[in-house]
Amino acid sequence: MKITFYISLLLAGLHAVSHGHLPPNHHNGHDPNEPKHHMHHAGEAIACLKLVPNNADFAFQFFKEIILEVPNKNAFFSPVSISTAFAMLALGARSTTQTQILEGLSFNLTEIQEKEIQEGFHNLIHMLNHPESKVQLNMVNAIFLTDKLKPLKKFLDDAKALYQLEAFTTDFNNPREAEKQINDYVERKTHGKITNLVKDMDPQTVMLLGSFVFFKGNWEKSFKPEHTEEREFFVDAETTVKVPMMHQTGRFDFYFDEDLSCTVVRLHYNGSATAFLVLPAKGKMKQLEQTLVKETIQEWSDHLFKRLLSLYFPKFSISGSYEITNMLSKMGIVDVFTDQADLSGITGTPDLKVSKVVHKASLDVDERGTEAAAATAAEIMTMSLPPAIEFNRPFLMLIFDRDTNCTLFIGKIVNPAITS
Structure with missing residues (x-):
């Protein structure tokens, strides 16, 4: 009988967010395949950009799965939060379990090695968390472990080095206390945006792995x-x-x-x-x-x-909360949720499986921006009304x-x- 644990993928987004491989920055003539001159290390940018096509393929494939689950309803999710959490999990996966995870994330393992994937995610996290950016964008990864579960030092060291992982000891036998510890952490990290994330925790849980993105940005041109x-x-x-x-x-x-x-x-x-x-x-x-x-x-x-x-x-606020195990299974990530799971890279023994994957995301869109008032008037002075x-x-x-x-x-x- 395998011990099970939860993966919780958390995300808070404020004031609408997005960038991607896809859209080149015509705003400043930047080609998406060229590292920007202000990127700190060219190597970092190249490793990061190597993931771009695969991460984008995963994003749109997952989008198709999620709208099948919630047809004719609002849907909102962070592909980078999901793929980062599972790339981190792949660090501790072995054999077919690891292959399924990485291929399920749309990587072709004949073209890119697992080491390159991990290095790419490391650089992606580092660049997204860049303090010089005018947007507030933080990616946080955390692991909550029962003191009975002794993870391998190598797994923790690698996860901390590659994913800036924060590790905490948690008493899951006391579900109320465990929920408070995790919820307080999440609320603090998302500046109060996500509260009471976990509830009704199974006291049999031995580990909770969380990955979330927090975004806050202002429109370049504000709405009045x-x-x-x-x-x-x-x-x-x-x-x-x-x-x-x-x-x-x-x-x-x-x-x-x-x-x-x-x-x-x-x-x-x-x-x-x-x-x-x-x-x-x-x-x-x-x-x-x-x-x-x-x-x-x-x-x-x-x-x-x-x-x-x-x-x-x-002007709107939406949030999405999904149990995504079934969607990921349809995308080929199967064994990790069954007794076939091999996560022996985490504990040294193949006695773990993932029981549940929860993803939460939220987004607020409002008028805020920081445009100088003088810049607008000339744009509106036109003889005929522009198309609406x-x-x-x-x-x-x-x-x-x-x-x-x-x-x-x-x-x-x-x-x-x-x-x-």
Whole structure:
């Protein structure tokens, strides 16, 4: 009988977030495959960028799985949080279990070695946690262990060195005390954004592995709160809700994809984060969901152009909470959840398996930004009214990091009036 443990993937996102491999930074002419001049170490950037295509493939494959689980509902998750936690778990996995995890994360092990993958994630975490960035972006990895479980020194040393892992001893026999310890830690690390994360803990738990991302950013061009007004949002043919709709007129990165019948608008955050807002034509969301791949984002990036628009975008807060074991199993990560699991790299004996994987993510989108007031007036002075783009029906929001080209968050907003 294997001992089981939980993986908890936690994430808090504030004020909309995203960057990724995919979108080159046309904002400053940066090619995503070229390290930026201010990156500290070229080698770090190259190791990090080597993961980009695989991480993006995983992100969009997981997106397809999650929308099958929650059809016609809001969905929001952080692919980088999930892939980081499982790459960290792969450090302690052996044989088929390790192969399944890495291949399930979309890595081709004939093209990239496990050592390169681990080094790439190490550099990714280091770069995302860069204190010089104008966005607040922190990736935190933590492990809570019963004192009965003695992990191998090598596993802990490697996890600390590669993933900046914080390790804590926890008495899972006292579930209430264990929950308080973990929840207090998470609440502190997410600046109060995520509270009461774990509940009803199984006293048989021996280890909880957590990975989460915290993001807070301001729009490069803020929306003025006095321009926000209640407007209708058409959830489906039968349902209409009132939402606070932000409004801004100006020149935006814009593209209309004729093949997928969707409008793409890109907004930048101060710092290195970028959000892609994608509005499918009526009845075209399913087609977009089923065909979205990293190449689609690259094509949008390549075709974006500046256009004067009257943009309406809802102010909203959403969160997603998912038990994702089943989704990962469908993606080929199977043995780690069964008695076939070989996690002997963690304890030295193959007596562990993962019982449950929980992922939580949340996002707030509001007007905040830090644009100088003087910069706006000239953009609005035009003889005719610019075309209006109104995000008043279900849409996608993707948040990327331009420095690392990492897919931070993917969201499908079906009803912005629902917070979870």
